[in-house]
Amino acid sequence: MKFSNTTLSLLKGLSHQAVTLARQIATAAVAATCLFALPASAADEPKGNVEAAKSKVSMCIGCHGIVGYKASFPEVYSVPKIAGQNDKYLQVALRAYASGERTHPTMDAIAKSLSAQDIADLAAYYFSLK
Amino acid sequence: MKLTSLALGSVVLFGAVATSQAADLAAGKAVWEKLNCASCHGATGAKSIDPSYPILAGQHADFLVQALRSYQRGAAGAPASANVRKNAVMGAFAKQLSKQDVDNVSAWLAAQPGPLAVRR
Numbered sequence: 001m002k003f004s005n006t007t008l009s010l011l012k013g014l015s016h017q018a019v020t021l022a023r024q025i026a027t028a029a030v031a032a033t034c035l036f037a038l039p040a041s042a043a044d045e046p047k048g049n050v051e052a053a054k055s056k057v058s059m060c061i062g063c064h065g066i067v068g069y070k071a072s073f074p075e076v077y078s079v080p081k082i083a084g085q086n087d088k089y090l091q092v093a094l095r096a097y098a099s100g101e102r103t104h105p106t107m108d109a110i111a112k113s114l115s116a117q118d119i120a121d122l123a124a125y126y127f128s129l130k
Numbered sequence: 131m132k133l134t135s136l137a138l139g140s141v142v143l144f145g146a147v148a149t150s151q152a153a154d155l156a157a158g159k160a161v162w163e164k165l166n167c168a169s170c171h172g173a174t175g176a177k178s179i180d181p182s183y184p185i186l187a188g189q190h191a192d193f194l195v196q197a198l199r200s201y202q203r204g205a206a207g208a209p210a211s212a213n214v215r216k217n218a219v220m221g222a223f224a225k226q227l228s229k230q231d232v233d234n235v236s237a238w239l240a241a242q243p244g245p246l247a248v249r250r
Binding site for chain 1: 180189190211
């Protein structure tokens with residue numbers, strides 16, 4: 001087989017492009033795997049059980065279940081409406097109180113007393129109260 | 131004469147209250163739009179873009195004020211005993227708000243229809 005110099009360099013260029021493309025595909029594939037791995041680890045978190053939460057809400061309803069209830073630290077303000085709130089957000093908020101990312105005397109103490117399963121159950125319960 | 135000025139005074143006063151309330155909500159909506167809050171919390175705060183972000187529409191205004199101030203305190207490095215929220219995103223937004231902005235945007239959000247309720 002005999003190729004002209006032009007054809008050869010063209011082929012070289014093409015093969016170089018093919019290698020680059022293959023590398024890009026491989027990188028994208030790795031990135032995609034990482035992306036799919038995230039929901040998989042999220043699936044390891046406990047799944048909320050609305051029924052189970054009903055025996056765990058006693059500490060919540062004394063404030064969040066009373067119309068017009070107000071907290072008094074550091075100022076007087078209404079405690080938030082949490083019925084119908086996003087399930088995932090409720091979990092984020094409770095974990096933030098437990099970790100100290102958020103601070104509030106009452107909520108810190110309550111959040112620290114809850115297990116991961118309790119948090120998932122309570123979040124599912126309040127989300128279901130739409 | 132006295133009665134007339136009293137009556138006139140009341141009209142002016144009522145007018146002022148009515149306008150300032152209307153302006154508060156409009157100013158609140160302007161704050162919401164200026165900081166593009168909708169990009170995470172949804173157009174009116176009633177449906178977040180991701181379930182890990184809170185629904186804000188229809189929440190108590192005074193609680194929203196408290197939450198925003200907590201982010202401001204957190205961003206300013208206040209001690210844990212000061213009721214803080216430490217969040218890179220919300221801290222960065224909250225610290226751009228004046229006290230009036232916080233009150234206005236909270237009032238506007240509280241007036242939006244949404245699924246939140248006090249229930250047990």
